[in-house]
Amino acid sequence: MKAFLVTLGIGVVLAGATGAQAHHRFWARCNYEAPTFTTSMTRDAAQDYANAARYEGYQWGGGCWNYDDVDSYPYDPPGDPSAHGEGGDCSGLTFKTWRESNDEWRDGRYFWFAMRNVHGPYTAGRFKRGDGAPNHVISKSAVGVMDAFASESHIGLVFYRSLYGGDQIVEAKCESCGTNIFYRTYRSDPSYSGVARWGWTG
Amino acid sequence: MRRPTTRSLAGGAAGIAAGILGGIVLGSGSAGGTASPARRAPVEAAHLPPLLTMPGEPITLRYAIVCSPRDDGLPCDGSGDVYLRPGRRGPFRRLALGRGDEAVDGRYFVDVPAQIASSREGFSYYAVLRDEENGDSVTVPSGGEAAPQHSLPLRNAVEVRVGLHAFGSTRARDVRVITAEWGSDVGEAGVEGTRELGFVGPSSFDVDAHGTVTVLDQVNGRLQRWARDGVAATPVDVSGGLADMAVEPDGSVAVLEPPNRSTPAPMLRRFDATGASKGVQRLADRTWAKLADGPDGPVVLQQPSEQWMPAALDRAAQARHGTPGRPLGGGRELLVQRVGAGELRLAEVAGNATVRAWRITSATTLGEVQLAESLGSRIVVVAKTYTEDQGEYVVLVLDRAGVVERFGLSAPQWAEAAPLARFRLAGSSLYRLGSTPSGVFVDRFDLEVAR
Numbered sequence: 001m002k003a004f005l006v007t008l009g010i011g012v013v014l015a016g017a018t019g020a021q022a023h024h025r026f027w028a029r030c031n032y033e034a035p036t037f038t039t040s041m042t043r044d045a046a047q048d049y050a051n052a053a054r055y056e057g058y059q060w061g062g063g064c065w066n067y068d069d070v071d072s073y074p075y076d077p078p079g080d081p082s083a084h085g086e087g088g089d090c091s092g093l094t095f096k097t098w099r100e101s102n103d104e105w106r107d108g109r110y111f112w113f114a115m116r117n118v119h120g121p122y123t124a125g126r127f128k129r130g131d132g133a134p135n136h137v138i139s140k141s142a143v144g145v146m147d148a149f150a151s152e153s154h155i156g157l158v159f160y161r162s163l164y165g166g167d168q169i170v171e172a173k174c175e176s177c178g179t180n181i182f183y184r185t186y187r188s189d190p191s192y193s194g195v196a197r198w199g200w201t202g
Numbered sequence: 203m204r205r206p207t208t209r210s211l212a213g214g215a216a217g218i219a220a221g222i223l224g225g226i227v228l229g230s231g232s233a234g235g236t237a238s239p240a241r242r243a244p245v246e247a248a249h250l251p252p253l254l255t256m257p258g259e260p261i262t263l264r265y266a267i268v269c270s271p272r273d274d275g276l277p278c279d280g281s282g283d284v285y286l287r288p289g290r291r292g293p294f295r296r297l298a299l300g301r302g303d304e305a306v307d308g309r310y311f312v313d314v315p316a317q318i319a320s321s322r323e324g325f326s327y328y329a330v331l332r333d334e335e336n337g338d339s340v341t342v343p344s345g346g347e348a349a350p351q352h353s354l355p356l357r358n359a360v361e362v363r364v365g366l367h368a369f370g371s372t373r374a375r376d377v378r379v380i381t382a383e384w385g386s387d388v389g390e391a392g393v394e395g396t397r398e399l400g401f402v403g404p405s406s407f408d409v410d411a412h413g414t415v416t417v418l419d420q421v422n423g424r425l426q427r428w429a430r431d432g433v434a435a436t437p438v439d440v441s442g443g444l445a446d447m448a449v450e451p452d453g454s455v456a457v458l459e460p461p462n463r464s465t466p467a468p469m470l471r472r473f474d475a476t477g478a479s480k481g482v483q484r485l486a487d488r489t490w491a492k493l494a495d496g497p498d499g500p501v502v503l504q505q506p507s508e509q510w511m512p513a514a515l516d517r518a519a520q521a522r523h524g525t526p527g528r529p530l531g532g533g534r535e536l537l538v539q540r541v542g543a544g545e546l547r548l549a550e551v552a553g554n555a556t557v558r559a560w561r562i563t564s565a566t567t568l569g570e571v572q573l574a575e576s577l578g579s580r581i582v583v584v585a586k587t588y589t590e591d592q593g594e595y596v597v598l599v600l601d602r603a604g605v606v607e608r609f610g611l612s613a614p615q616w617a618e619a620a621p622l623a624r625f626r627l628a629g630s631s632l633y634r635l636g637s638t639p640s641g642v643f644v645d646r647f648d649l650e651v652a653r
Contacts, residue, residue, distance in 0.1 A: 036275065038274075038275045040276065041275070042276070042305055042309075043304075043305040043306055044266060044267070044268070044277040044278070044309050045271070045275055045276055045277040045278075047248075047266060047268045047305075048268055048270065048271040048272070048278055051243070051246055051268045052243060052270060052271050054466075055461075055466045057463065058463075067243070067270075069243075069466070071463050074463035074464065075463075079398065079399065099275070109275075111275040113273075139590065140588070140590060141543045141567045144306040144307065145266065145305060145307065145308070153397075153398055153399050153400045154400060159248060160249075160266055160308075160506075161250055162250065162491060162505060162508065163250070163251070163253070163491070163503065163508050163538065163539060163540070164491055164492065164540060164570055164571045165546075165568065165569050165570035165571055165585070165586070166491060166569075166570040166621055166622065168248065168489055168505055174399065175463070176441075176442065176443065176462055176463055177443065177460070177461075178461070178462060178463045178466075180460070180461045181488060181505075182444075182460055182489065182621075183489055183491040183492075183621050183622075184621055185569065185570045185586065185621045187569055187570070187588075188569025188570060188587075188593050189588075189593060190588070190591050190592055190613075193590070194590075200306075202277075202303055202304055202305055
């Protein structure tokens with residue numbers, strides 16, 4: 001019994017090590033419920049949704065966050081989806097904000113709660129090419145609120161246009177950046193294309 | 203010491219296993235926090251002010267009101283009032299915001315009454331925006347009545363038509379001032395990232411009156427100065443994010459950092475010439491676009507206020523001293539507004555008086571204004587011009603008669619830098635920060651006005 005108690009303590013300490021928790025961390029609290037089909041999808045409701053993801057962190061391949069304004073795992077190794085930390089990545093945030101379906105042929109509106117762990121089938125590069133029934137490429141000068149700019153490696157949503165010709169972009173950019181609103185000049189960057197969601201209702 | 207028995211070994215193994223399982227359960231429980239969203243965040247806002255308007259142009263003020271997301275997926279129930287007055291003095295008149303059917307430019311709006319919009323001195327205004335669900339409110343600009351936004355009519359502006367941009371016909375540099383290969387030794391510059399996520403290099407630079415080039419090598423946590431007698435590195439305590447930077451006249455350095463995983467708000471850090479900290483100040487607003495060295499210290503263009511604020515002051519004081527234009531000293535400001543796809547309006551103003559103004563129109567789409575600065579009696583402007591798959595800079599030197607000098611510049615950026623930090627004007631030379639797969643460089647372009 002004594003050996004059990006001593007090693008029980010050692011086990012608890014070991015469990016705190018990163019490797020032991022790798023697959024049982026933030027995602028253990030996420031859910032896998034079906035989305036809610038909605039008939040409306042307005043750009044300001046999308047702003048509400050993306051804005052609420054600020055401060056919740058970044059997770060490569062992720063799409064699950066709570067609303068406590070803190071990245072629960074801010075020092076995950078970049079580019080490692082098995083870290084299972086909090087936050088979406090750039091394309092996961094876009095997919096959920098744009099209320100898309102995991103079925104690429106569906107162009108309906110599917111509302112995913114923040115703790116619903118879903119990334120969607122699209123990478124930034126696929127968004128850039130307008131892949132999937134809900135998505136399409138548009139002229140960069142026409143990109144407006146909650147449309148997006150996408151490159152092969154990143155996508156960010158336009159929160160609002162700004163003086164000096166840049167844009168306020170809400171994006172999940174990198175592990176150390178987290179998710180937030182930044183001033184960017186993607187609009188004039190040749191590596192970025194303008195992309196948009198079909199089906200806004202206002 | 204006794205030899206371990208089979209029983210004690212088994213007990214130990216069971217203990218470790220139970221401990222790990224228990225630890226994981228405890229860890230995952232604390233990781234998730236609340237499983238169901240219950241956020242009631244402060245109301246957020248966005249607004250693009252009509253800083254410079256054409257006489258007779260109808261003016262509508264539009265706002266985005268951003269609240270906590272609703273579980274039914276509908277937009278928030280917002281409301282607001284705009285307080286307007288002609289010119290810069292006198293009582294404000296309250297107008298309730300209307301709620302439109304479209305949110306692409308902001309759902310909430312008010313048409314500025316003609317008698318206010320037509321004032322020769324323009325008009326000033328601020329808005330109080332509310333989330334009706336919880337009564338939370340936000341004022342835009344942040345200084346409210348103490349520092350309202352100003353809109354001025356663009357009268358007697360010099361018309362400049364730049365026509366179609368000829369991509370590929372760019373000017374060659376006069377001098378490559380510095381070249382630094384990627385690395386961490388003195389004289390090299392740090393780069394980080396991956397092919398999948400993109401690369402980030404030195405995010406900003408500045409040039410002093412002697413031609414000394416200071417590069418913010420934030421990946422290596424240092425400043426590097428290239429002077430005539432060589433290069434020197436000075437460690438500074440920065441987060442490593444994409445930051446803007448300005449060298450102050452006394453050699454101090456201001457570094458404007460974005461929010462990050464450990465600091466959720468943008469911060470201005472100041473260092474003396476040795477790299478010792480001179481203080482840290484949080485910005486008044488949530489987002490920044492550009493840092494500049496103002497007549498009384500560093501000033502930052504901030505959003506949602508869309509005002510230049512003295513960033514070394516505390517947050518409330520920044521908001522109280524916000525101005526629509528970049529302060530030039532002597533009570534003058536330089537107002538910059540990109541309009542539509544290919545128009546740029548510029549005005550140097552003193553109070554309500556427009557000292558000089560330009561209206562630039564381009565047949566090729568214009569992007570961001572990287573630089574707009576006074577050079578004696580002239581103004582130097584660097585703006586991006588772009589198509590769907592091309593992008594270059596157009597440089598204009600303007601005076602009261604029109605264009606004095608004009609040329610195109612390429613946009614060599616392999617590694618990302620801060621958004622509006624790629625050009626600096628020092629003396630009568632323009633400097634450009636660029637990068638390639640092998641390193642970073644700064645090029646100099648001498649302007650004709652000096653010759």
